[in-house]
Structure formats: C-alpha cells, structure tokens
Amino acid sequence: MSARTNSACAVVRSLSKAAVGGSRSPALRGVLPATTLMRTYYSGQKRPDGSELPNVRKAERLPVGPLSAPIVNPADKYASAGESLHAYGRYLISCLPKHIQQFSVWKDELTIYIAPTSVLPVFAFLKNHTAAQFTQVSDITGVDYPTRNNRFEVVYNLLSVHHNSRIRVKTYADEATPVPSICSLYDGANWYEREAYDLFGIFFVGHPDLRRIMTDYGFDGHPLRKDFPLTGYTELRYDEEKKRIVVEPLEMTQAFRYALMIFFDARESVSGRNKDLTMFKLPTPAPEPESKGEQKK
Structure with missing residues (x-):
C-alpha cells in the first residue's frame, strides 16, 4: 500500500x-x-505543440437547409379523427336518446354526459352492443366543483379492445345523491368505486363492499374535496406516557390560520388582483381577560 x-x-x-x-x-x-x-x-492560447486552437465562435457554419418537417396546425392532426368521433357521438345519441344528454369531442377523445339514473342502461349498451364493445373499465375518478349544485363529477374511462377505441362517460352527484354501481357489469370497477368513495365521499348504490381503500381506519373526512383542510382534522403522534400511537383532534392556533390566509391573499396580490401588501399583516392578538381572582388582588 x-x-x-x-x-x-x-x-x-x-x-x-x-x-x-x-x-x-x-x-x-x-x-x-x-x-x-x-x-x-x-x-484561446496555443496547444503544447505550438498549433493554434480554432475559434469556435468565428467558425463557418453550414447552411441549415429546408426544415425536416413542415409547420402545420396541431389541430389538423386530429381533424380526421374528430369527424368520425362526431359521427359516432351522434350515433350513440340516436340509440339512447333518453339517456345521453350531450357529447363533446376534444382532439381524439369522445365524452358523453348522462344522468345518474342512466348509468346502468348506458354502460350495459356500451359493453354489449356490437358497435361499442367497451368491455374494459380503465379508470373511475371524481372531480369536485363546490360552486355547482351537484358538486361531484364522476368520470368513467372505458376501452374497447375489439375496436381499439376509448370513450369517456361523465355523470354528476352530490353528498346525498348516490350513483348506481357498475360492479355488476365490470368486475374491475370494484376498487375504483371504493377509491372514489374514500377520497371524494361519492356513494355508489349496489356496491358489494363500499368501504375505504386508501386512508386509514376511522379516517375523518375525504381528502380530495376542495373544502378538506390541508392539515386534516386529526393528528397521529406517539404518546410517551401511554407508550403507544394515539389519534387526537388537530389543534391549530389562530395565528397559523391567519398565516395560511395571508399566503393565499398574497398570491392574489402578486397576480395583480390586489396591489396593497400592507393589508396582509398579522393582527395583534388581544390580551387574555383577567380571572376573577386576579381582579380582586
């Protein structure tokens, strides 16, 4: 060594x-x-053998020549697919005029909109009809729009292996209005519906085992709702006295709540909605009232 x-x-x-x-x-x-x-x-000095190094900045460049691909509108790529999807959307409405409210096409994606009461008839048609054969459910998710009357939008993504095509189905619900479960038609929808229930609180009528799948047992609230606080409602900690993990209600100081409000208001001011940053200062907390014993002294 x-x-x-x-x-x-x-x-x-x-x-x-x-x-x-x-x-x-x-x-x-x-x-x-x-x-x-x-x-x-x-x-830019000379090499050890005495030869000069070429100046890359002043070196002659070869002409670029014609572009390898012409500049075209990206929307033209989906023009042919959009026409066929529009025709297929009109065909579905003609087959199910009482169930499909409308349809939309964006690029190469077809979306149909239905009511919650039409879920089972529409999905039975999409799975079993020879012109559809959407036999696989790829995903079921939800979107929360708190300002709407029916705040939840339930989104289904289906795949047809036979026709090599996809379709998206959307319906709506709220906290009290359930959506029929499609587990009787698609076995793969079981866990997807449980996930939507766990994260959004959307109820699916007829589900064989509608319980939480991602959060812990006894979890309070639904994390993907817009009104769900980022800190949650409970906290998990280790208690030194009890020598075990305990779950307790989360206690947040009012100053911390003000700090969160100031953060979001400051973002609005930076974006140009509000130019005055002095209004976002933390207010001075009021002194605590004296107890009766201290007042007598």
Whole structure:
C-alpha cells in the first residue's frame, strides 16, 4: 500500500514540475495537468505543440437547409379523427336518446354526459352492443366543483379492445345523491368505486363492499374535496406516557390560520388582483381577560 502511495506522489511531483517549467522526463514529455489543458482551450492560447486552437465562435457554419418537417396546425392532426368521433357521438345519441344528454369531442377523445339514473342502461349498451364493445373499465375518478349544485363529477374511462377505441362517460352527484354501481357489469370497477368513495365521499348504490381503500381506519373526512383542510382534522403522534400511537383532534392556533390566509391573499396580490401588501399583516392578538381572582388582588 505504501509503494502505491509513493509512486502516486512521484507522478504528481513530476507533473507539477512539468507545469512550472522544470525538468520533464521523456515519459511525461508533452503531458500537462488537466487544469492547464482546460485553461489553454478556453483562453484561446496555443496547444503544447505550438498549433493554434480554432475559434469556435468565428467558425463557418453550414447552411441549415429546408426544415425536416413542415409547420402545420396541431389541430389538423386530429381533424380526421374528430369527424368520425362526431359521427359516432351522434350515433350513440340516436340509440339512447333518453339517456345521453350531450357529447363533446376534444382532439381524439369522445365524452358523453348522462344522468345518474342512466348509468346502468348506458354502460350495459356500451359493453354489449356490437358497435361499442367497451368491455374494459380503465379508470373511475371524481372531480369536485363546490360552486355547482351537484358538486361531484364522476368520470368513467372505458376501452374497447375489439375496436381499439376509448370513450369517456361523465355523470354528476352530490353528498346525498348516490350513483348506481357498475360492479355488476365490470368486475374491475370494484376498487375504483371504493377509491372514489374514500377520497371524494361519492356513494355508489349496489356496491358489494363500499368501504375505504386508501386512508386509514376511522379516517375523518375525504381528502380530495376542495373544502378538506390541508392539515386534516386529526393528528397521529406517539404518546410517551401511554407508550403507544394515539389519534387526537388537530389543534391549530389562530395565528397559523391567519398565516395560511395571508399566503393565499398574497398570491392574489402578486397576480395583480390586489396591489396593497400592507393589508396582509398579522393582527395583534388581544390580551387574555383577567380571572376573577386576579381582579380582586
């Protein structure tokens, strides 16, 4: 080990002598440290053999020539697909005029809108009809719009392997209005509906086992709702006295709540909605009232 160390030190000493202009052995002749080479290249100096380095900035460049791909409108890519999807959407409405309210096409995606009472008839048609055969449910999710009367939008994504096509079905619900379960038609919808119930609180009538799937047992609230606080309603901690993990209601100081409000208001001011930043200062908390015993003293 010491012999290797001594040889490495000898090489370093030889390189250092070569860099400062000292004696250079024949084996190390023409060898410079990496820092010297980098400095020579970037500073535009000459090479060790005396030749000049080319100036890359002033070098002649070959003409670019014609572009490899013409500039076209991206919407033209889906023009042919959009026409066929519009025709298929009109065909579905003609087949189910009492159930499909409307349809929309965006790029190469077809979306139909139905009422909650039409879920089972529409999905039975989409699965079993020869012109559809959407036999696979890829995903079921929800979107929360608190300002709407029916705040939840339930989204189904279906796949037809036979026709190599996809379709999206949307319906609506609220906290008290349930949606019929499609587990009787699609076995793969079981866990998707449980996830939508767990995260949004959407109820599915006829589900064989509608319980939480992602959050813990006894979890309070539904995390993906817009009115769900970021900190949650409870906190999980280890109690030193009880020597176990306990779940307690979350206690948040009012100053911390003000800080969150100021953060969102400051974002609005930066975006130009409000120019006055002085109004976002924390208010001074009022002093606590004295107890009766302290007042008598």
